[in-house]
Amino acid sequence: MTSPALHDLSVAELARQLQKREVSAVEAAQHFLGRIQATPELGAFVALNEEATLTQARAADERIAAGQARALDGVPIAHKDIFVTKNFPSTAGSKMLAGYQSPFDATVVTRLADAGAVTLGKLNCDEFAMGSANENSAIAPLGFEQPAPVRNPWDSSRVPGGSSGGSAAAVAARLAPAVTGTDTGGSIRQPASFCGITGIKPTYGRASRYGMIAFASSLDQAGPMARSAEDCALLLSAICGPDPDRDSTSLDVPAEDFSRSLNDSIEGLRIGVPAEFFGEGLAPDVRAAVDGALKEYEKLGATLVPISLPRTELSIPVYYIIAPAEASSNLSRFDGVKFGHRAKDYGDLTDMYKKTRAEGFGDEVKRRIMIGAYVLSHGYYDAYYLQAQKIRRMIADDFQQAFKSCDVIAGPVAPTVAWKLGEKSADPVANYLADIFTLPGSLAGLPGMSLPAGFGEGGMPVGLQLIGNYFGESRLLNAAHRFQQATDFHLRRPEGVK
Ligand code: GLN
Numbered sequence: 188m189t190s191p192a193l194h195d196l197s198v199a200e201l202a203r204q205l206q207k208r209e210v211s212a213v214e215a216a217q218h219f220l221g222r223i224q225a226t227p228e229l230g231a232f233v234a235l236n237e238e239a240t241l242t243q244a245r246a247a248d249e250r251i252a253a254g255q256a257r258a259l260d261g262v263p264i265a266h267k268d269i270f271v272t273k274n275f276p277s278t279a280g281s282k283m284l285a286g287y288q289s290p291f292d293a294t295v296v297t298r299l300a301d302a303g304a305v306t307l308g309k310l311n312c313d314e315f316a317m318g319s320a321n322e323n324s325a326i327a328p329l330g331f332e333q334p335a336p337v338r339n340p341w342d343s344s345r346v347p348g349g350s351s352g353g354s355a356a357a358v359a360a361r362l363a364p365a366v367t368g369t370d371t372g373g374s375i376r377q378p379a380s381f382c383g384i385t386g387i388k389p390t391y392g393r394a395s396r397y398g399m400i401a402f403a404s405s406l407d408q409a410g411p412m413a414r415s416a417e418d419c420a421l422l423l424s425a426i427c428g429p430d431p432d433r434d435s436t437s438l439d440v441p442a443e444d445f446s447r448s449l450n451d452s453i454e455g456l457r458i459g460v461p462a463e464f465f466g467e468g469l470a471p472d473v474r475a476a477v478d479g480a481l482k483e484y485e486k487l488g489a490t491l492v493p494i495s496l497p498r499t500e501l502s503i504p505v506y507y508i509i510a511p512a513e514a515s516s517n518l519s520r521f522d523g524v525k526f527g528h529r530a531k532d533y534g535d536l537t538d539m540y541k542k543t544r545a546e547g548f549g550d551e552v553k554r555r556i557m558i559g560a561y562v563l564s565h566g567y568y569d570a571y572y573l574q575a576q577k578i579r580r581m582i583a584d585d586f587q588q589a590f591k592s593c594d595v596i597a598g599p600v601a602p603t604v605a606w607k608l609g610e611k612s613a614d615p616v617a618n619y620l621a622d623i624f625t626l627p628g629s630l631a632g633l634p635g636m637s638l639p640a641g642f643g644e645g646g647m648p649v650g651l652q653l654i655g656n657y658f659g660e661s662r663l664l665n666a667a668h669r670f671q672q673a674t675d676f677h678l679r680r681p682e683g684v685k
Contacts, residue, residue: 193218194361198262198418201364205251205261212247212261216240216305219263223307223362227330230337231353231362232265235308235329239274243305250303259425260303265363267354268309268326269316270296270409271398275306279400280314280324280350283547284527293398294430295367295409302425307363311337311353314549315518316369316402319377319618320611321352323551328353336608339382340681341647345605348378354412355382360684365413365422369399371406372506373600373625376637379412380600380650383639385667385677386412387419390657391632392438395430403513404436406506406629415677416638416667420445423660440658448661449668454488456666459593463499464624470603476641476649477599480670484597487669494589494596498582502626505582507619508562508575509630514552515559521547554615583631586656595666596654599624600637604647628654638667639676648676 193215196204204210220240223232240263247261271277271289278284292300300306313323321337328335337352339345340360347356351368355378358366368375370388379386387410394409401407411422428442460481465474481491523529523543530542548556562571589596601621611617628635633654640651651670655663671677 194222194364196364197415198259198364198413198421202259202262202421206256208251212244212251212305213241215261216244216263216307219307219363226360226362227328228338228343229340229356229360230328230331230335231311231357231360232308232329233268233278233311233326233353234275236274240305240307243300247303247305257303259299259421262304262365263307263363264299264304264422265307265310265354265357265366266296267312267351267366267368269312269369269400270367271400272296272306272309275309277309277400278326279316280312280326281547281549281552282325282528283521285326287527289398291398294395294433295426296398298425298428299367299422304425310357310366313350313352314552315400315514316350316371316374317514317551317555318349319373319621320346320606321349321378322346322608322612323349323549325549338608339605340684341383341605342645345607345647346381348381348605350374351378351412355379355384355386358382358384358412358414359681361680365411365418367409368412369407369409370629371402372510372629373622375410375412376600376625376635376650376652377622379637381605381648383648383676383679384412384414385416385419385636385638386410387423387636387660387663388634389423389427389660390634392436393427393440393658393660395434395437397430397433401517403510404517405513406510415671416664417446417449417671419636420449420664443661445661445664448665451665452488453666453669456489456595457492457593458484458489459492459494459589459596461494461496461499461589461596461598463496464598468602468623469599470643472643473599473601473603473649476643477651480640480651481597483670483674487673492593494593496585496589496627498578498585499623499627501578502582502630503619503623505575505578506622506626506630507558508571509579511555511559512563512572513559515556515563518552518556551615579630582627586627586631586633590656595659595662598652600650600652601625604643604645604649624652633657634660634663636663636667638670641676
């Protein structure tokens with residue numbers, strides 16, 4: 188039997204081989220860098236720095252040789268370009284930050300580096316993480332002269348999902364064994380679902396937001412994306428934990444070893460199935476795959492419990508008021524003075540602000556700034572923003588009501604499989620509506636994940652969403668891992684990916 192190629196190894200297996208010195212960190216890094224350079228057509232990567240990558244890899248090899256291996260020593264990973272990094276430009280997919288060089292690393296980046304992971308590069312994303320298709324990036328991916336959408340490795344005429352589309356595409360195409368993403372309203376779960384990989388967004392506050400370029404601060408959360416729950420658990424264990432000096436919303440909950448309970452039995456696990464996630468808008472192919480996954484869970488000893496999340500539909504208007512409101516305020520820092528782009532020709536200061544922001548931001552970002560400024564303005568604040576905050580609380584309460592009768596909640600991640608490039612790009616509302624199943628959990632700040640659950644129309648992957656109660660990450664990963672022990676959806680690969 189020939190041994191599997193490096194890029195087919197799981198993070199767990201690769202870490203084991205690295206520690207046994209069957210492969211070196213430098214070899215692993217070079218292998219993946221070679222694959223990334225040979226696969227520009229996906230548009231997944233926006234920056235590499237071979238020297239920095241190999242320096243990190245050599246340090247990992249030295250620690251391993253000295254018997255001081257760390258948990259992820261030598262494992263190559265890549266970061267969504269929303270995390271600031273010292274060794275790579277940090278753009279958030281925006282012209283506003285093109286070429287921006289951060290003087291420091293985001294906490295998530297530091298924590299993974301401290302665990303020994305080696306950074307391969309930065310991944311394309313929607314501008315300031317606003318989008319569901321990764322068609323909103325203003326940065327030219329590696330190998331491109333102009334900005335280009337990320338493509339789905341399962342079908343290059345389709346979107347990979349967004350906003351962490353580069354992250355999901357890279358894992359599916361085996362350009363990295365694992366990556367980071369961020370999820371404000373679904374951006375880890377939905378691209379994971381569209382690209383047939385596994386991703387988890389922890390409880391709001393478990394991962395530090397320090398150095399994550401802000402979109403909507405009360406919702407933004409970082410998390411890992413990889414092929415399996417087991418691999419996500421390894422990364423999540425490194426990422427989570429308090430960061431009191433740098434992120435005031437980081438919670439005082441100690442880091443946890445999320446791998447420990449992966450194999451626990453799920454006999455008797457009560458899985459809540461919200462009626463509202465299976466209504467008219469759900470495409471039949473997605474429904475069939477999700478139903479199949481729920482049946483599999485029953486075989487594994489879980490019990491399905493019908494539940495209701497009555498305000499599911501309201502999560503769309505609520506999110507698309509709150510997220511733009513926070514974005515309009517967060518993005519006010521991009522004024523041509525402190526960071527990044529500044530217009531060349533301008534008259535007075537106000538003219539400089541106007542021209543800088545008109546040139547630097549893309550259409551979707553401008554749309555959100557306008558919506559946000561509107562819902563926060565005098566006279567509209569009570570009618571929109573305040574109402575949305577009240578309903579947000581009710582949505583969170585609905586989950587607490589549901590968790591009285593179940594341990595985790597399961598349903599689809601998105602109403603359809605990945606759509607065609609360009610199909611919804613002229614219609615922002617069509618994009619917003621596709622977020623319906625991920626937004627409720629985001630608004631409530633709950634942990635959620637997506638795991639491969641089958642295939643739908645055009646042979647495209649379908650994800651199953653699992654939502655847990657606060658700090659229920661271990662349970663989610665355990666439920667996902669047991670499912671992955673019994674199924675092989677997460678091991679399937681896109682046809683063109685060798
Ligand atoms: N699609 C949602 C939006 O555009 C979610 C994005 C995200 O989670 N970053 O806001």
